[in-house]
Amino acid sequence: MIDPRILRERPGDVREMLSRRGVEHDLDALVAADAAWRRAASEADAARQRRNELGRAVAAAKKSGGDASGHIAEMRSAAGRLEALEAAQREAHGRYIGLAMSLPNMVHESVPTGPDSSANVVVREWGEARPAGGEHARIMEGMGLVDIERAAKVSGARFYYLVGDMVLLGRALVSHALDLADGRGYTAVQPPYMIRRDSMEGATVAEDLEEAIYSIEGEDLCMIGTSEHAMAAMHRDEILDGADLPIRYAGYSACFRKEAGAHGRDQKGIFRVHQFDKVEQFAFARPEESWAEHERMLGVAEEFYRGLGLPHRVVLLSSGDMGKVSAKTYDIEAWMAAQREYREAVSCSNCLDYQARRLRTRFRDKTSEATRHVHTLNSTLVATTRALVAIVEGCRTADGRIEVPRPLQRYVGKADIGAPRGRGPP
RNA sequence: GCGGAGAUCGCCUAGCCUGGUAGGGCGUGGGAUUGCUAAUCCCAUGCUUUCACGAGCACGGGGGUUCGAAUCCCCCUCUCCGCGCCA
Structure with a gap:
């Protein structure tokens, strides 16, 4: 796998590598999958943060003998949302990995360009x-x-x-x-x-x-x-x-x-x-x-x-x-x-x-x-x-x-x- | 192959029965102090991301139950002990 930073910052270099190797690869799909995955990851991340906060609130309420039912109800509704976000993250990541794993390595500048x-x-x-x-x-x-x-x-x-x-x-x-x-x-x-x-x-x-x-x-x-x-x-x-x-x-x-x-x-x-x-x-x-x-x-x-x-x-x-x-x-x-x-x-x-x-x-x-x-x-x-x-x-x-x-x-x-x-x- | 016991941050270990922020020791790094080596004290020390604050992830791996899992349930992998087989 090549460094995803190269993909994001120098996609032109990756395209040049593909043409030098004579290999077809859907780079646009790969770049899109990378972006989608990162977006999905940060959304799921935020949802997890909220769930963790609520969990701490429930624990604190129970410890002091207070009523935690409000927080539990909120967690209940957040759980479904988180599950959907996590599924989206998994899907995007799988798509990214599938495309990234089949992308060949970069080619060093000293390598002669040619078909065979x-x-x-x-x-x-x-x-x-x-x-x-x-x-x-x-x-x-x-x-x-x-x-x-x-x-x-x-x-x-x-x-x-x-x-x-x-x-x-x-x-x-x-x-x-x-x-x-x-x-x-x-x-x-x-x-x-x-x-x-x-x-x-x-x-x-x-x-x-x-x-x-x-x-x-x-x-x-x-x-x-x-x-x-x-x-x-x-x-x-x-x-x-x-x-x-x-x-x-x-x-x-x-x-x-x-x-x-x-x-x-x-x-x-x-x-x-x-x-x-x-x-x-x-x-x-x-x-x-x-x-x-x-x-x-x-x-x-x-x-x-x-x-x-x-x-x-x-x-x-x-x-x-x-x-x-x-x-x-x-x-x-x-x-x-x-x-x-x-x-x-x-x-x-x-x-x-x-x-x-x-x-x-x-x-x-x-x-x-x-x-x-x-x-x-x-x-x-x-x-x-x-x-x-x-x-x-x-x-x-x-x-x-x-x-x-x-x-x-x-x-x-x-x-x-x-x-x-x-x-x-x- | 059968029976039993295990796997927690480099190493050791607590927590599991009874679900609610993973704690301690050793080692390592940095600092303080002491005229040296030493001792003592403080801070840091899993991974990812972020300029940073922070956030997320992580208890062998994967599922499930649950608002919430190191903890309860199922499957898998590996290690150790005994038996069997075997170079």
């Missing part, structure tokens, strides 16, 4: 992006490192069994990411993989909830699409101590995605799947420090890919390509050698106070001070499946083995991966 990814801007490139022939699905299946067919039989499309050394390599990515995060001031957190619907609604927008998120039938629970969802909601309805900021978490979890809008895209292998493991950077920051935190966070993710020796580039997403909760997003796109393309491996966003407002996460330095909403930021450190694809396609030796990136070797226990020693599935 074609307007994204490449910020920098790293490493030598060499094309290669071996497609990850074929390589991995050929070496018995993944079983897509049986996963399809058991679970359906976009699932996979990882097998043998590929499991160790995935685990190594997670271990290395957690160690790096620890060294950069992040506290590791393994969050709940299912969260209640109202928590999910605070962390994401309604349309993503429908398209991307799995719900548990018969329960008020959703599967997280990323640990970001669980981390963002972690301090909901809290007032944090400003001295504790920034709070940096490295969320480690499985991620679940419906991929409902992706029919036909990236069908092969483990590139686009319903489930993967991810280590995610998440930060709660002071508003005046959040842009520096954003760059810092991107830097940690870049450090991870540089350390693995994986060629990649940093891209600043355009206004039309960004998520609705983000004010500015960088992607790190890793080189996928067989696709001969850079593809998204990391997404690093500053959400300003948009999530914090929805989740009521605030802070202050002294109890005498007014509360302010924190800023929330999130960035992938590593999504295992995407990184595995980049490694399998990009790190092949002349004799067809997969070279384990140096920082991962201590976790995998070997320098390269060949065919399994007769233990893989036939």
